[in-house]
Amino acid sequence: VRYGNLNLGDSVLASKATRFFDDFVGFGDRGAADVATYLLNGTSAAATFTDDIAGGVIGILTDTTNNAQLVLNGEPFSLAAGKTSWFRARFKVSSIASTTNTFLGLSITDTNFFSTKPTDYIGFESNDGVLTFNYVKDGTTGVVSVSTGVTLVADTFVDVAFFFDGNGNIYIYVNETQVAHTATTTEIPNDEALTLVADVVGGAARTLSI
Secondary structure, eight states, X not given: OEXXXXXXXXXXXXXXXXXXXXXXXXXXXXXXXXXXXXXXXXXXXXXXXXEEETTTEEEEXXXXXXXXXXXXXXXXXXXXXXXXEEEEEEEEESOOOTTOEEEEEEESOOSOXXXXXXXXXXXXXXXTTEEEEEEESTXXXXXXXXXXXXXXXXXXXXXXXXXXXXXXXXXXXXXXXXXXXXXXXXXXXXXXXXXXXXEEEOSSOEEEEO
């Protein structure tokens, strides 16, 4: 399988790999049975979740003051040395303003990503529409922030991905094009189990669709 200029061979796609995929069909709301699969967090009742969007999309909605977060229940992923990891998703934000903050990636379990940043995470973060790729280990290394050169456009999907080769190299992709490469062995969160996290902060009513 080819993604951008990256060939994903058997070492990545083998049946022994830990995989997770969801098109969110039948997701429902925070009272539905799918809370067994996800932890749905929000700082007010106005933080809602809906799958009433065509094309296998879930919408995470906020009002003007709250935070809404979708977290996979459990921590099945690891960026351990010698093991390859592949993450890919698409998302869009209904409106871009000076208070637009989103995160989509892997993290230790956390109930409010932007309130108290977790000690270990890796993924795509937007601040006022500027998209960066950020990661931190143990809360002590300092956040490594890699520019993607991409600014989000309101209500327009963007495809994001990263590949970790197990040897300190991270290849970062936006819309199937490699936009950055970083090499490190000290800041990658490789000693914690991680889970999927999607978070959006209000400031104005908006929807994060993934």
